[in-house]
Amino acid sequence: MSKHLDHLFKVIVVGDSGVPKTKLVHLADSTTTETTKVGCDFTIRNLVIDGEKIKLQIWDTAEMHPFKIVSTYYRGTSGIIIMYEVCDKTTFTNIPNWLYEINQNCDSSVIKILVGAEGPSEEQRLVRTEEAESFAEEMNLKFYETSLQEKTDVEDLFMTLAKDMVRKRKIQIEEAELQLQVEFDTVQLGATEKRKKKCI
Template sequence: MGSSSGQSSNYDLSFKILLIGDSGVGKSSLLVSFISNSVEDLAPTIGVDFKIKQLTVGGKKLKLTIWDTAGQERFRTLTSSYYRNAQGIILVYDVTRRESFMNLSDVWAKEVELYCSNQDCVKMLVGNKVDRESERVVSRDEGIALAKELGSLFLECSAKTRENVEQCFEELALKIMEVPSLLEEGSTVVKRNILKQKPENQAPHGTVGGCCS
């Protein structure tokens, strides 16, 4: 198939995905489970971390840049620059902790509304830790109801057993690709990168500081 030089810029679309939710609900575990197919107990994320995963969904090669936050940051709300240009947002709660579920509607969903510059941005509600079924306090039906209210997709998963972990990101990506404006954004990034490709490895633009409006 032609002479592909195996460069990592070999993808059709590039999307920015955010993981938000209370501290300890398993956002980082979800991400590690998805990225590396392994599961490990992780120390709390300090500040913001991001990982890149390439995958093929719906016949397209995607590059997902997935941003993970420290949940305790809700005490000093995330800056708008974090939300800027995100095509997808995964709101995570722990099915064994009702407070983490309540905070999605009381805290996080409001923040998304406030900061997400993108009206078309696709949201997904994810109930994590279904492997601890005996400790569950938030029912699947409650999750479905909140997802309806927020106009978001819904899935329950377990970062520990990896159940539904890949589906979270794949379904989100498929949904993003159905939205013309987001699809356009995703391909614009790719076009820009091809134009300004340089041999040296540059730090991703805007990682330091970043303007806070």
């Protein structure tokens, strides 16, 4: 890709210890892996969607203490992948704790996706797909189940996340431009009213 970018987004992957967050990050087909000053790795993923060049910084929280991710780590985040394992019920029942922390540290506009990592066999499943889908709908989250061994839906997951973040950013830009126009019109109206009073 050229140096020109249309969008740069920070994405973090959260979930209980033992959930394969690092594996998902590595499956993003990274071109570069860097380490931040807080000791966390992030992977770079480049995408082109509708002709726009997008760079994702996908941050891995695998080494962070559960529910104790430093608040600065959330700063500037545009998208969050919340992971659990379908063979470990506790990792699913802890999702509300992660949502609480996210809501405490992130802007309400952050895009959130719930991802269930499938186990080695369906017989070991403890979290039904229907249960997770119902929870995701209740929490207004998009939902994916993926086999990291077979890379099922991993590409679609990152593409969906990127599209949603681009859409959200464009809406925010439009709203900001509209607000600036309203403020400008208000100032202009005030100036016009002052001139009218002087002429009376």
